[in-house]
Amino acid sequence: MPWVSRGLAIWCKDLRIEFRTRYAYSALLMFAFTTLVAVSFAVGGVVLDAGLAAALLWVILFFAAMAGLSRTFVQEEEAGTVTALKLAARPEPVFIGKYLFNVTLLFSLAVLVVPLFLVLIHQTVAYPFPFLAVVLLGVAGLAGASTIVAAIVARAGTRGPLMTVLAFPILLPLLLGAICGTRTCFAGERAVAADILFLFCYNGAALAVSLLLFPYVWDE
């Protein structure tokens, strides 16, 4: 599995650089916490409707992802390291490494933000383990689709708002599925298996399409 081991080398490199600079993680964390605090103050002591709480959680995670993950490839372009990387690595390991890095960042963000959200919004979870599955699959899907969009954005001359604009239609089905699954887990009103299956399939499809598309984005 040379793709995987070479992808892991890229993942380790990105993690090492992130530990030293904390550029992406700071952006993710600051956005998430600012939004979380603002929302919790606005809500006060009121217990929100399960659907509204689920939507708020995923809006926070979505925009935090847009704030931090867009740097994945732009940083390589701006630092001039992309040439060295292109000569040394084939496209597939690059995608795998960057995808794993984005998943790691978002997972570590979710570990902090989701419990804090539940506490600040006074939200109870009726189905804790399915909720965990929804969060994990939703975050992995966010990271996967964000990775390919970040690669496209890095090649564009005008990068500013492109990430959110391009990612939104691609991520909309995922967000709707994640919000729906989260609401069900909060309210405990029906079975959540269909939502989890949808998120699982979205992840598989996004990953497969991204791996097929990425060599063209990376090389052309």
Add this chain to the structure above:
Amino acid sequence: MQTKVVLKKLTKAYGRRRLFADISVTIPGRSVFVLHGPNGAGKTTLLRIICGLVPATSGEVEITVDGKLLAREESREHIGLVSPELELYGELSAVENLEFFAGVRGLPFSPAKARDLLTFVGLAGRGRDLVGTYSSGMKQRLKYAYALLHEPQILVLDEPTSNLDETGVAVVAEIIRRQKDRGIVIMATNEPGEVSYGDQTLALGQPGTGHLVQGPAH
């Protein structure tokens, strides 16, 4: 290994502006090919096309190793590039950079090999320092370590001695001599001393005209 690079009617244009046209050259193994010409003539672009980093408007680059014609992705495994446009990771040390690039190339990494390589390029004792703290000359030396890490058949050098002091220039001369014994050196330079290394030289013309003069072997 027998290596050959063939440029077939290479043309590069940006919109209506033609940078160069119909460049056809065969670069045999154990030789040095030098590109020279004024700024904007397309030297760097031609090197990037040879490396497969930029597509040509028309024409082809054929790289053959041991009689096997390589696809673009395969050919990159046999190319080492040193260029002002290429940067290494400033947040990592020199050794970490070499470890990373060995990893993504699927090569075994040994600290001893990294140490030898860094000593050869004149960075002995500085391998653990972050590259971001290096001077421009030290970064240039590290680019040679990066380019030589996988013992490439084709070494592509753009302004090979830029930012280097006298000892650095001597190291580059030694690298070119060793590489010529192993494979091919392709370089772009306007330094008269470096142009004289060329077994073949190609003079690219004035910007935009696509004028081309091919010189004889030295």
